[in-house]
Amino acid sequence: MAGEVFKAPTGTHDVVPPTSARWEALERVFADLATRAGFGLLRTPVFEDLAVFKRVGEATDVVRKEMYDFEDKGGRHLALRPEGTAPVVRSFVQHRPPLPWKVWYQAPMFRYERPQAGRYRQHHQVGVEVLCTDDADLDVEVIALGHDYLRQLGLHQVTLLVNSLGDATCKPAYLDALRAHFATRTLCDEHKERYVENPLRVLDCKREACVGASADAPRMVDNLCEPCGAHFARVTAGLTAAGIDHTVESRLVRGLDYYTRTTFEFQADALDAAQSGVLGGGRYDGLVESMGGPPTPGIGFGSGIERVLLACDAEGVFPGPEASIDVFVVDVTGGETARDLVLELRRAGLGAERAYDGRSMKSQMKQADRSGARLALIVGDDELAAGEVTVRPLSGGDQDRVPRTDVIDRVRKLL
RNA sequence: GUGGCCGUAGCUCAGUUUGGUUAGAGCGCCAGGUUGUGGCCCUGGAGGUCGGGGGUUCAAGUCCCCUCGGUCACCCCA
The missing domain is CATH 3.30.930.10 (Bira Bifunctional Protein; Domain 2)
Structure with a gap:
């Protein structure tokens, strides 16, 4: 470092x-x-x-x-x-x-x-x-x-x-009344001189002497x-x-x-x-x-x-929104499909993410899980060869294979 | 501006009292167990100038001084 x-x-x-x-x-x-x-x-x-x-x-x-x-x-x-x-x-x-x-x-x-x-x-x-x-x-x-x-x-x-x-x-008459009141009382060190300048401050003071002196002070609302x-x-x-x-x-x-x-x-x-x-x-x-x-x-x-x-x-209120996207694309065939698919999905108005660097499927699935996505779109060698994509609900349930061209429609239905 | 407490891994913290070989844990991260499937579990790995500088000492994360930063309180405000 x-x-x-x-x-x-x-x-x-x-x-x-x-x-x-x-x-x-x-x-x-x-x-x-x-x-x-x-x-x-x-x-x-x-x-x-x-x-x-x-x-x-x-x-x-x-x-x-x-x-x-x-x-x-x-x-x-x-x-x-x-x-x-x-x-x-x-x-x-x-x-x-x-x-x-x-x-x-x-x-x-x-x-x-x-x-x-x-x-x-x-x-x-x-x-x-x-x-x-x-x-x-x-x-x-x-x-x-x-x-x-x-x-x-x-x-x-x-x-x-x-x-x-x-x-x-x-207000001025009230301030005079306050000054007259505090003049007869013991105030804290900070206010025993300063009260003349702005007696309202004493009312705000939390020190014992001032709190006591304020207790029976005239109230603005009464004046x-x-x-x-x-x-x-x-x-x-x-x-x-x-x-x-x-x-x-x-x-x-x-x-x-x-x-x-x-x-x-x-x-x-x-x-x-x-x-x-x-x-x-x-x-x-x-x-x-x-x-x-x-x-x-x-x-x-x-x-x-x-x-x-x-x-x-x-x-314990207002936790804020759960940050999550709609789908996570898992591609173990080199990444070209993921590259193209996330753009298509985003242009279609969906939230889409993917993994980079050609990680293992296990690693990509972990990232999909952490992303909070509802669906994983999985592209392996079989799917690539067949021109299909596996659509897997990440909260459980059966996964399904759909033609690559139908992916966006299927995703929309499942969300 | 004044005072108390605290600075050890990305995060939360042990270890400092009684200085002593390669500084630990949990969580997180990465990888493997499971050669096409996440969460749970198991195994392993990466990651630290112990905030910084100076001093004492054969030896300092540990003691002393300075400094920077954090935190809490006062004042006051949101």
């Missing part, structure tokens, strides 16, 4: 067959659901102007320390996409499409973090965004899409948490202004009407600063790993404006494919 063996970079992974077929199947499930709900596929570049992502919040970890940013040969400061919403909004502002703009995506995301269970430097998300209105029915529709997606994969041990962060009217309260009430009522169980979690803050009003997250209870959030999102009514577009409310979610598949593994 010569020298260095290269490996995929830290935090990245190859998706190798047959696992890749499972990914394709998952993406198809999502694409079908989104398409039926009126969403079109949006493909955006893998990198954007760094400033696009800074709009998700200068104070967030994603922007402060997890960005894969770089300067290109033209001196432009670019960054690999760390999340899905900002590029969609940038694209919206650039193209100004007619409303409502409902798009879905399926794309790799990049964050410079230390990898661990369910977290990678390159991970993949499917997601949707709707830009148009702050109609609460849209919140319900988007959350329901996420719910149905997870359900269609077979996941059942999933908890939906919802919250409202209020808007420009009620919403009238429009926000009415909006949130219609969202939760809509979820109930849709038969979607949900829990109002006033500490669901989420890490991106652009969220207003509704935030939500589906957690996979079957995952004992620390990363159990499999689908999360929310409303961002000020983001389009901050990117230079006309005031346009928006809502969406992202869902990590790797994590969702981990959750599927934990529940």
